[in-house]
Amino acid sequence: MAHLPILQFEEKIVETVENNPVVVIIGETGSGKSTQLSQILHRRGFTKSGTIAVTQPRRVAAVSVSRRVAQELGVTLGEEVGYAIRFEDRTSEKTVIKYLTDGVLLRESLSNPELNQYSVIILDEAHERSLNTDILLGLMKRLIKLRASNLKVLITSATLDGEKVSRFFSNCPILNVPGKLYPVEILHSSERPKSYIEAALKTAIDIHAREPEGDVLIFMTGQDDIEKMVTKLEERIQNLDEGSCMDAVILPLHGSLPPEMQVRVFSPPPPNCRRFIVATNIAETSLTVDGVVYVIDSGYVKQRQYNPSTGMYSLDVVQISKVQANQRAGRAGRTRPGRCYRLYPSMVYEDDFLDATIPEIQRSSLAGSVLYLKSLDLPDINILKFDFLDPPSFESLEDALKQLYLIDAISEDGSVTSLGRIMAELPLEPSLSRTLLEANDCGCLSQALTVAAMLSAETTLLSGRSKNTEKKRKNPPSDLPDGSGWGDHIQLLQIYEIWHQTDYNINWCKDNNLQVRGMKFVKEVRKQLSQIMQKIAKGSLDVKTSKRQKEGQDYRALRKALCSGYANQLAERMIRHNGYRTLGFKSQVVQVHPSSVLKPDEDGMLPNYVVYHELIATSRPYMCNVCAIEMAWVGPILSKLDELNVSKLSGGTSQSHEQTQVENSNLPKEDSHAPQPSDDHNERILAARERFLARKAKK
DNA sequence: GAGCACTGC
Structure with a gap:
């Protein structure tokens, strides 16, 4: 424990925390920040007035780090040191250091917005910028004003992002804690390869033939590329001259692999054998593979993004950020000095790569987060100005x-x-x-x-x-x-x-x-x-x-x-074929995803109306997970869609509200329409639908 | 008739 770099900074940390409500800690991998910060503050009396909370973006991290801290303090897990993740709360009245996922802290904040039980809140791995972390960052900014006298907030971040976080918190101090990584030599390609699979393959074979022992970690974008890579690598290695180099094991590693296949990377290789681990970015943060000395970085990652104007998700291969590139390189220096082969020129890294990955909050549908923030009942909350x-x-x-x-x-x-x-x-x-x-x-x-x-x-x-x-x-x-x-x-x-x-x-x-x-x-x-x-x-x-x-x-x-729940996820079948048009604010032409079990009728036609769980643009725009509904249920929703006043919803000024009202009054109101007998449902639906479509055509 | 990065309450 004494060898952890962070312990040399104990005095500085305590002093800075005592004098500032918020402190940013730049802690490289291996600095011990996740296990030591909480213990230092506990030692120095910060648990006398409350519990120290340490958030983690992942459940396994919350469990394993708390277990480690309990061990180091010689206490039973769940007593002085505990953790809380979904489905499992291992804390008690005795708990003074509590590890929890950021999602759990958000839930707690819903019933106790001031989080009074905590004297210190540490947002660990904040540079990963999960949706939940970003919301917590915003809430913490309010909370430190509210609890200026009795709350300390610590945020750990990456080198490239620390300044920004500090500026967000009124230029709060930044402490740098060095890590315990071995040096990693970085080699850039002179140009972008035509095929990064081929380039990675060649680099891997070169390493195997020429470099001393040490495992190789190869970052690819997805399952397809990984499978291709594994097959080709096996072929090439078999074709190498017998006895010219050591044995090799090739292991795929990605999220949809069954757990028993995933854990294979944790068992040590047989002697005189090199392992090649071909992985997605699961190996960037979630799983740490020991023994890696060489990293091959394709420079790409698969990212899911939401387009709010179409309501559609897509899964795209995009360039990684500098933070990600450095994180990947760091995977080579955990056990001894290593080397990272980047399959892109240094100019691309410098000029093309973003400093940090686009945070999840800018890539997701925000309905859940907005509802959460609204239900917190924060004073003077305006979601557009949060x-x-x-x-x-x-x-x-x-x-x-x-x-x-x-x-x-x-x-x-x-x-x-x-x-x-x-x-x-x-x-x-x-x-x-x-x-x-x-x-x-x-x-x-x-x-x-x-x-x-x-x-x-x-x-x-x-x-x-x-x-x-x-x-x-x-x-x-x-x-x-x-x-x-x-x-x-x-x-x-x-x-x-x-x-x-x-x-x-x-x-x-x-x-x-x-x-x-x-x-x-x-x-x-x-x-x-x-x-x-x-x-x-x-x-x-x-x-x-x-x-x-x-x-x-x-x-x-x-x-x-x-149908009520998915009011914004309705689609209407087009005439005489099985394509659909979504009935949202912006209509999209979409198909039912071929994996759906929705059945056509005797004439081969699909239902007139469906709800869908999600729109995803792959080779074409598809509706995933659909369910047949009835036309009679659609009408009231369309009326509501028709009457929607967006500027009022977003807390716009009363002036713009009036303008929209005027505009609205040009349209026949449901009441001003010819009175309908209440049992004549269908006609009313059709009328509402017509108005809706007419209004959309006008826009 | 086609294709699934990774987390989390």
């Missing part, structure tokens, strides 16, 4: 407000409704929270809980694709249900109901190619959601998982509840 370290675009915030308004989470003046307040309590996207509340009113809460939980885990549900077992949810190999033609949400419900009937049998998951880890997660989420719903309704709800019901049920109530 002080973010890197503010999201106006367009993105406006998109979030529109979504929230359509699902009744905020009222037309932009204030949070009582419904919205309840929705914020649920750890779900607002669309699914709204679905649960509606389902509760329609008597299908139990089914909706299952659907929401299944969707929370969708990506971890299916086992990784493999060449010979092309099993899909789409073509159920055996017992897997097909959603009875109603679509993917219904299928997810049916899958869980069967699993429930098998008494949560793990072998059933394996037989049906469902990831055990994913299904267990679903079960936990469902339990958590049930508990929160029970708390809201004071325990009077039926949340029990139903047995799979008789064939032929039409899931009408559930589909209607989904």
Whole structure:
């Protein structure tokens, strides 16, 4: 412990923290900041008036670091030192050092906005700039004013970003704590290769033939490239002259690999054998592989981004940032001096790469975050003026407000409704929270809980694709249900109901190619959601998982509840073919994703109206996870869409509000229309729809 | 009829 560099700085740290409400710590890898900062402050009396909270972006980190600190202090984990992550709180009244994920701290802040139990809050790994960290940074800025006398905030950051964080916090002091990395020699290519797979391959073979022992870590963008790389590397190494170099093991490493394949990188290699680890950016921060001496960096990463003007996500290969490039290089210097081969010229690094990765808050849909901030009831809060370290675009915030308004989470003046307040309590996207509340009113809460939980885990549900077992949810190999033609949400419900009937049998998951880890997660989420719903309704709800019901049920109530939740995610089929047009603020032409189980009728036509969980632009714009709904449910939503006044929602001035009112009055109001008999639903829907389309055409 | 970076409440 005494060898950790950070301990030499104890006096300086304590002095700076005592004299300043906020301090930025630049701590390189191996500085010991994650384990030592909390212990130093505990030693020096900062836990007398409260607990020290240390946030981590990842759950495993919160658990492993707290375990380590408990060990170093010689206490039982969960007593003086503990951790809190989703589904698991290992703290007690005795706890004075608490490690937690930033998401958990945000939840705590919802019920206790001043976070009074904490005397110190350390935001660790803030340079990773997760969505939650960025929101916490904004909240901390307010909180230190509110609790000027009794709260200390420490933020750890990366070299390239520290100044910016300091400026955000009124130029607070920055402390540099050196790390314990060995030097890493950086070699740049003279030019960008035509194919970075080929370039990486050549570099890897060169290392293997000429360089002394030491493992090689190769950064690629995704599963496809990794598989190609692994195959080609195996071929080339076999073709090398027998005995000309040591043995080699080649290991792929990416997120959709089953856990038992992932942990292979942690077992030491046989003697006189070099390992090649071909990885995504999972090896950049999440997993640390020991023994790496050489890093090959393609300079690219796959990034998911949200486009607020279309409501569509895309997954793009983009250049990494300087922070990422340095992080990757650092992976070569953990055990001894290493070397990093960058497959791009130094000019590209200097001139093309951004200093830091675009923060998640500028790449995501913000409906959930905006609802969260609104329900905190901060005084003088105006979401458009909230002080973010890197503010999201106006367009993105406006998109979030529109979504929230359509699902009744905020009222037309932009204030949070009582419904919205309840929705914020649920750890779900607002669309699914709204679905649960509606389902509760329609008597299908139990089914909706299952659907929401299944969707929370969708990506971890299916086992990784493999060449010979092309099993899909789409073509159920055996017992897997097909959603009875109603679509993917219904299928997810049916899958869980069967699993429930098998008494949560793990072998059933394996037989049906469902990831055990994913299904267990679903079960936990469902339990958590049930508990929160029970708390809201004071325990009077039926949340029990139903047995799979008789064939032929039409899931009408559930589909209607989904329609309320997904009010901003409706689509209407176009005439005479199976393409759809979304019914949002900006209409998009989209297709149902080919993996969907939605079934056409006898004439080969898909349902006239559907809701979708997500739009994703890959080779074409697709709707992922769709569910058939009925036209009669669409009308009221379209009316609401029609009457939306965006400037009022975002707290615009009353002047601009009046202008819009005038504009609105040119349109026939529902009431001023020829009076409709209340049972003639369809005609009213059609009228609302026409007005909606006419208005859009005018824009 | 096509394709899945990584986290998290």
